[in-house]
Amino acid sequence: MRAPPVGYISAHEDAGPETSEVMVVEREPEVLVVGAGVVGVATAYALAERGQRAVAIDAGAVGEGCSYGNAGLIAPSSSMPLAAPGVLSQGLRWMLDKDSPFYIKPRPDPALVSWLLRFRAAANEQQAHAAVPLLRSLKLAGRKLYDRWTQLDGMDCDYAREGVIHVYCSRAGLAEAEVMARRFQTDGLPFEVLDADALKARVPNLRGGVAGGVLFAGDGRVNPAKFVTRLAGLAEAAGATFLERTEAIGFTTSRGRITAVETTKGEFRPAQVVLAAGAWSPGVVRDLRLNLPIQAAKGYSLTFHRPEGYLDIPLLLAEAHAAINPIGPLVRVAGTLELAGMDFSINRRRVAAVRRAGGQYLEGFEELDLIETWRGMRPCTPDGLPIISRTPNWENLVIATGHAMIGMAVGPVTGEIVADLIRGEEPGFDLELMRYERFA
Ligand SMILES: Cc1cc2nc3c(=O)[nH]c(=O)nc-3n(C[C@H](O)[C@H](O)[C@H](O)COP(=O)(O)OP(=O)(O)OC[C@H]3O[C@@H](n4cnc5c(N)ncnc54)[C@H](O)[C@@H]3O)c2cc1C
Incomplete structure (x- = not known):
């Protein structure tokens, strides 16, 4: 040698x-x-x-x-920072609900208290105004790299640029989403508003009861792992x-x-x-x-076998704060945000709530074959x-x-x-x- x-x-x-x-x-x-x-x-x-x-x-x-089991959305359409206006008051209301998509584990941790104070200071219109264009341009640049890198030999990773639909149950939510889509529209973010019928035609597995959706045709998805x-x-x-x-x-x-x-x-x-x-x-x-000042924000995903023809476009479920992504032969639902420190335990009740969110929107979801339940820690700064x-x-x-x-x-x-x-x-x-x- x-x-x-x-x-x-x-x-x-x-x-x-x-x-x-x-x-x-x-x-x-x-x-x-x-x-x-x-x-x-x-x-x-x-x-x-x-x-x-x-x-x-x-x-x-x-x-x-x-980076293993996240939702895998490469979605410049979704560029609002976590510290968005109104998030904290909504979050505090959710604290009382054990199934809610957001939870802060109460604990006497000075780092958490200081993080929350900074978060509150950052969650305002002015900050969002500065953060959104930056996040969007980072995501657009990231998407370009996905386009390039996934063409290289050996990079088969179920990457596709077939769009993502933001789904809304409430008419007010849909109307507000349209306003936002117009305001932040750039060449890289073409969108189309779908009413309930058009949405059902595009996503045949969708249950009734939704107001409509906004399709961002340029968004992508990938198998993260x-x-x-x-x-x-x-x-x-x-x-x-x-x-x-x-x-x-x-x-x-x-x-x-x-x-x-x-x-x-x-x-x-x-x-x-x-x-x-x-x-x-x-x-x-x-x-x-x-x-x-980084807090771990735990989220969950559940990954299932995807039957032939079942759901062919990712959905961002606005009210449920969850995402569903068909990734090659798999379909994954992901959601929840728990500020509980580096606690990797799995809260089965919240996992069940994430799974239920899938079932509330998609027919046949409850019958899918589960392959994996996963949790991961998002590294979150207060702004x-x-x-x-x-x-x-x-x-x-x-x-x-x-x-x-x-x-x-x-x-x-x-x-x-x-x-x-x-x-x-x-x-x-x-x-x-x-x-x-x-x-x-
Ligand atoms: C439920 C959920 C859904 C999500 N969906 C999306 C999505 O759709 N789109 C999107 O863009 N993002 C999504 N995210 C966020 C995304 O997953 C994270 O932002 C991203 O994975 C963070 O990557 P990272 O490389 O910073 O951290 P990680 O992937 O966590 O990597 C950090 C690595 O550091 C290693 N490490 C730790 N300590 C040490 C040490 N002392 N020495 C050496 N190594 C160490 C760890 O083992 C780990 O492998 C989601 C997250 C969750 C939880």
Whole structure:
């Protein structure tokens, strides 16, 4: 066997006891990406494409965090931040309802209290006015990357651009949606209002009782787990390395720089570090004394076998706050938002409510064959915008987290922005609203 180059160390244990091949791990990569969800994988790919030596580590397996079982909508049509006007008062009313799509677990946690205060301050018209165009342009740029990347060899991931329908039970809701669609209409967001009959003709499985819907023909959908793992394959082919079951457990610093990242599989001494650990991020960087106001917002999805011809377009159910996505041979319903900390327990009552939402809108839904019940933690900032930023504290760190409900759609463009920041290049986006310092 050829001797490993300087800066590389063999990691026999990673190859497994049965394997004679020795896996060689680079200990001094140009970039170490912490976390291999959609954001970390897209970052590793964008870096590898630009010729940077990147190693991405994950405490678990690639793409098994929040990027695994989410709804998979690549929908620029839905660009309202979580901190939208009226959300908090509605949320507080929902707190009393155990089946509601929103829940805050009451607990004496100063980080939660401070997050809620910031959330309340951000949930206003003025903030939404600034956030919506930014989120929409990030999503449109993300969708372009999906269009491009899913054409590459080995990227079969059930990506389709056949539109998404926002469904409304109330006439007032439908009318308001039409006004919003007109207000935010751009070339990338053509829409069509469907009355109840037109909607039923487009979605024959739909039950009666809905007022209508707005079809955004340019929206897309994907199988998230397939997309992330296949993109990791492309990144590997382009020169990136992925190390699973490799957890970052601490940092060594000197004079405003991270000099080493300690992991459960030994120490790395990268030139630059990217934090892409989703909802885990605040805990991961505890050593670095950063103020990352991110709360984990748990959501659920249920995935079923999709019978031939059953539902061929994703639905966003406005009143139920749930999404139903036909993904290749599967159909998935997803919803709920629980601010309960990093508590991965499954609340069966809320899972049942998500399933019921599907049944309330679609005929035959209750009879579908369940394959998987999943929960995931959305990484939520209080103003609903991600943090894609360097910090004043550590000159060789880039933060890429806080993608809340939009990470699947925006992950690819985040990867590109981070790669540009790492290389000192102009990212082509105004990053002001996503700076770390807005919370410092
Ligand atoms: C029910 C539901 C539906 C959703 N639907 C959509 C949708 O339709 N469209 C959309 O755009 N978004 C959707 N989202 C949001 C989207 O899933 C997230 O925004 C996105 O997956 C976040 O990606 P990430 O890479 O930041 O985090 P993750 O995918 O969670 O990745 C973080 C990774 O970091 C790793 N990690 C943690 N700690 C460490 C450590 N110490 N060392 C190394 N690795 C570590 C974890 O193991 C994990 O793999 C949905 C979310 C939920 C819950």
